[in-house]
Amino acid sequence: MNNPHHGARLTVHSREQIVARIAAGQSAAEVAQAFAVSVRTVRKWLARFRAGGHAALTNRASAPVRVARRLSEARVALIAFLRRSLRLTGAAIADKLGLARSTVARWLRREGLGLLARIDPPEPVRRYQRERPGELIHLDIKKLGRFAQPGHRVTGTRVGCRNRGAGWDFVHVAVDDATRLAYVEVLENERKDTTTGFLLRALRWFRARGIQVERVMTDNGSAYRSRRFAKALRLLAIRHIFTRPYTPKTNGKAERFIQTLLREWAYGLAHPTSAARNADLTRWIDWFNRSRPHSALNGLSPLTRVNNLMRLHS
Structure with a gap:
């Protein structure tokens, strides 16, 4: 001023x-x-x-000392109470109190109650990490479009680079909670037979590295809810944990790995075709497991973390 x-x-x-x-x-x-x-x-x-x-x-504030017909503090408190307790809309509050909608909307904004999402406090962040390799494996699936020529991400234009009818690739991932060690395959679909087959191959892959899987966490997809998938886990004496419906963050380590997978593998290089992209997966996943430092592991790579934990629990 x-x-x-x-x-x-x-x-x-x-x-x-x-x-x-x-x-x-x-x-x-x-x-x-x-x-x-x-x-x-x-x-x-x-x-x-x-x-x-x-x-x-010095300059004075330009705001008037008194405002004609200003709402009383009790009236403002009543507006906030109706919003917080009964979750009424601004229009409903204005109708109940005989006020203009614009007046109620203005006071709701001033009180920080303009959005209903502001009323309920956010859920506290719940972070966890298992102590032993194989104690919990996260499974998830990401669908990627096939292409016979580079798309607009590479060419910079949407003209003449469409791949109509090319279909989809389904990237199945399995991530160890304690070490972030990952196993990935690109398959043709996400049906129960395909998903169960991926599960068995992932378990064999982890076992070959000395990791005995105890629990598996998935979302509520139909393939993961199928009897075939459940039977495979039951025969192997592996506990199946489902995420909360419509809460992908429950399976956050798989979600986070998929983000890294897309950024550094699927979209990281200008692949000429989806077949070339899929062929590059082996190289990338080997580098991820052996060499890529992970901030949640104090800069260690997943395989280094596996070896350290194996020595610790042996």
Whole structure:
């Protein structure tokens, strides 16, 4: 408020000079002429100085001291109560209290209640990490489009680069919770037979690296809910854990791995075809497991983490 606009006649320093000249004996008319302002302006700042000293020569807030027909504090509190307790819309609150919708909406915004999502506090972040390799394996599936020529991500244009009817590839992933060690396959579908086959191959792959799987976590997809998938886990004495419906963050490690997979493998290079992209998966997953540092593992790679934990629990 104490930074006047570029066209202001008087700054705080100029107002102090006006007061000083009046105190030195100059008339208000002479001072007004010297500063190219009206006599009324000179007398205004002189009166403010006499009432409040040098502090009164600064700019005041432009907001009015009183607002006609301003809502009382009790009325504002009632609006907030109806919003928080009954979760009423602004229109419903305005109708109940006989107020304009714009008035209720303005006060809801001021109170931070404009969005219903602001009313309920966010759920606390729940982070967990298993201690032993194989204690929990996360499974998930990501669908990727096939292509016979590079798309707009590579060419920069959507003209002449469509791959109509090319179909889809289904990327099945299995990630160990404790070490982030990952096993990935690109398959033709996400049916129960395909998904169960991937499960068995993933378990064999982990077992070959000394990891005995105890639990498997999946979402509620039909393939994971199938009897065939359940039977395979039951015969192997592996516990099956489902995520909460519509809560993908419950399976967050698989979700996070898929983000990395897409960014660094699927979209990281300009693959000429989806077949070339899929052929590059073996190289990328081997690098991810052996060499890629992971921030959640204090900069270690998944395989290094596996070896450290194996020695610790042996």
